[in-house]
Amino acid sequence: MRTSKTPDSFQAHQARKRLDQFSTDLETAINHATKFKPYRKTAVIAFHWENDDIGVQLLERELLDVFKSVYGFETESFTIPLIESQFKLLERLVSWSRRSSGEDTLRIFVYSGHAGFAGTVDSRWDLAGKCDQNTGNLQGPKLNWWEVRGYLEQYTGEVCYLFDCCSAGSGALGAYDGAEFMAASTWDQAAVSNVHFSFTRILIDELRRLNGQAETLAGIYARIFRYAQQNQIGAAPIHIPKLNSPSATIGRSRSRPVTRSVDRESYRVLLSIKVREEIPLDFTQWKEWLARNIPANVLSTKVTVEGAFRGSSLLLFTVPIEIWTMMPADDPSYTFIGHVTSHNLLSQPPTQTSALTSTLPMRSGAPSGRENQPPRSPDRKPFGSPGR
Incomplete structure (x- = not known):
């Protein structure tokens, strides 16, 4: 039977990750993407x-x-x-x-x-x-x-x-x-x-x-x-x-590291993760839950939780491209959704959103897209189409 649904959509029990493991993966990706090493x-x-x-x-x-x-x-x-x-x-x-x-x-x-x-x-x-x-x-x-x-x-x-x-x-x-x-x-x-x-x-x-x-x-x-x-x-x-x-x-030998500044409307990567912990329903508990598990250096790289769902352990989050590309490629608990240029527009009310500015903001829903496939102009001539 032909279907547009991915095989994962028929699996009730997908790979799950503890939130502290999620945090460790993010820290490692951040360090690997941003740590400079001078070469002889x-x-x-x-x-x-x-x-x-x-x-x-x-x-x-x-x-x-x-x-x-x-x-x-x-x-x-x-x-x-x-x-x-x-x-x-x-x-x-x-x-x-x-x-x-x-x-x-x-x-x-x-x-x-x-x-x-x-x-x-x-x-x-x-x-x-x-x-x-x-x-x-x-x-x-x-x-x-x-x-x-x-x-x-x-x-x-x-x-x-x-x-x-x-x-x-x-x-x-x-x-x-x-x-x-x-x-x-x-x-x-x-x-x-x-x-x-x-x-x-x-x-x-x-x-x-x-x-x-x-x-x-x-x-x-x-x-x-x-x-x-x-x-x-x-x-x-x-x-x-x-x-x-x-x-x-x-970089040049003994050169100054580049100063990173991510444009507000620049590309970010939207991902989903299945966590083992049950997400608290109370908003105050949710804020405390994130603050206990997500370290400060993760916050500084604009890793943002975009959505969480009642009765589900599914989280949606966005990361800068350089962090995403250094994350584990073969970990089934992460799913690529798409590239986005903003946070979720269906945000929480201001009183709730502002309460999370010192940790990770939580937002609902998110758009989707295809990985590494921006629109291609029909008049572009290839180096040579793939050989057969």
């Missing part, structure tokens, strides 16, 4: 194809120039040859990783070009320099990135990837070891060929705005995502953190 050395290597038919070199060169001149990073570029492509790329990246590794180091890998589609059960994810715009098939030499990736994370130091290609989220599928990953699109989405609206263009602009100030990669992702539509970015970017680890810090 940060090195960047960018690579593209010899037969590149998009013209990625100018943007790649500009990105590397920003990393070098504004941030003081070591930079390097490599052109993937058409003969023995996978072996030559692997040889260069392994050699570079060995030279750039060590305690308190960060290695950043940047790829620009075409990529094929890969699902959760596939054994390979192909990169290529050319793509048939009519069929979406990759053309010319290809290489399986998943076979390259595994060798790069074995050296000492932190690793993160920046990928600007179609189905870029596929880079974090397969036998993934968990290095931090930020990319132009999800694993089933096309990127864009217009350089003015590409992921790399918006990343360069954001790095220039930060001007070398220290910011986590999660924070940079949140900035890009918040202004994706204003910047007319062709596809919504994706961020996948390293498991149980803080987000990498991008």
